[in-house]
Amino acid sequence: MPIAKTQDPRPNPQDLAPKTLLVTGGAGFIGSNFVRYVLREHPDWTVVNLDKLTYAGNLANLADIEATYGLDAFARNQEPSTKDQQPRYFFVHGDICDRELVDSLFTGSYFSSQHLTPSPQDLRPNSVVNFAAESHVDRSLLDASPFIETNIKGTQVLLDAARTYWLDSSSAKNQELRTNNRFIQISTDEVYGFLGEIGKFTEKSSLLPNSPYAASKAAADMLCRAYHKTYSLPIIITRSSNNYGPYQFPEKLIPLMIRNALNGKELPVYGKGLQVRDWLYVEDNCRAIDLVLQKGRAGEVYNIGGNCEKKNIDVVSLICEILKDLISKNQGPIPNTQDLRPNIQFIKDPRGAAHDFRYALDCSKIEEELGWEPTRDFEKGLEETIEWYLENQDWVESVITGEYQEYYEKVYGRE
Ligand code: NAD
Ligand code: DAU
DSSP: OOOOOSOOOOOOGGGGOOOEEEEESTTSHHHHHHHHHHHHHOTTOEEEEEEOOOTTOOGGGGHHHHHHHSGGGSOTTOOOSSGGGSOOEEEEEOOTTOHHHHHHHHHSGGGTTSOOSSOGGGGSOSEEEEOOSOOOHHHHHHOOHHIIIIIIIIHHHHHHHHIIIIIOTTTOOSGGGGSSOEEEEEEEGGGGOOOOSSOOBOTTSOOOOOSHHHHHHHHHHHHHHHHHHHHOOOEEEEEEOEEESTTOOTTSHHHHHHHHHHTTOOEEEETTSOOEEEEEEHHHHHHHHHHHHHHOOTTOEEEEOOSOEEEHHHHHHHHHHHHHHHHHTTOSOOOSOSOOSOOEEEEOOTTGGGOOSBOOBOOHHHHHHHOOOOOOOHHHHHHHHHHHHHHTHHHHHHHOOHHHHHHHHHHHSOO
């Protein structure tokens, strides 16, 4: 068993430009925004998106990407003369826990039966960005099993495959597969647990997760750390605060409140709504992850926060104000509801003691090392997000199924 002897030296950014990414969970909220971001920002990169399409994953999130960069946008079996004449986005429907499938992506054999340009060899990943997860705290309180399976076991399967094909000399026959490797684990500030009224978590803070979701993410972080220490696998962990923006599934605070308000339903605020979250616009997070992928140091953790702490009740009130303004300005398709007076209901907190009161991140490490900072003003970002939801009510209703209604009933009572 190869044992790490030395820490990775500070990498040279030019040597670390990954060209073929295996993105997992790319049909979800942050993943789809990330795929869109990297294909736009890096014209010479290719993305293979492995997603199980759970209730939270939707191909509609990437319909524009498929149409622009996917296989069907290009004539098959022709010899393109330039990179921009060939597909750069490939969707694979599958589970990160499926070792055989994951292996076939690392060897390229998954694509070998198809006549493709680029060749199956060129689709073997030299970097992984692991977004795939069960991501909702409230669901983890109802049933932790899928969280343990995907968030822990799935991460271990990906780590093992990366180790096999990037590090083992018997498998990593081709030198080019063994360079520029990065395994980015997308983690969360929730692994740090409860924060009182003051202070911020740094990357050195203890991991004290309180919900089954947070515990499963912390376990995955520990596995990543162990694979770096034991095998020198070039992993990097990002821990971000609450993201918001387009394509977020309407079980999370902001899109749930927008949808309910548009449909004249109650706005269910847990407890007194005094919990504090640090809001980060999703594209700011994508830019941070992209920087970490190119220039971050292997074995390190980077906090990514929005520097924007808000009480839940203030966020919900602001959503109501912005919606009212937008509707009175008559922008976008107007919902089928006459009354937009906020119907805020304070409900018994379904999270109980698992409800972390406040999160806040010290992001000086990524700011100083990589020159990143959040750029989107919260009010502006929220307004743009609400406009997006107003214009995409069809998308919202299309991602909601009977499963959502059942879930909603369990947590909130009848829809
Ligand atoms: P999401 O729930 O919107 O999307 C998760 C995606 O993973 C879906 O497309 C789903 O189909 C896919 N998936 C689930 N299980 C899978 C499996 N076994 N194999 C393959 N694909 C699978 O999640 P999100 O909000 O986009 O979060 C993405 C990542 O970022 C997660 O790891 C989450 O823990 C982390 N994170 C999220 C936030 C946030 O505010 N949303 C903040 C910090 C960290
Ligand atoms: O902090 C990062 C985390 O942010 C991510 O790791 C998670 O994947 C992501 O879901 C998010 O977790 P939260 O639990 O903070 O997000 P959520 O949108 O579910 O809730 C935000 C806050 O709003 C939280 O304090 C609970 C409260 N809330 C939520 C819902 C859905 C309500 O008051 N009412 C609601 O209906």
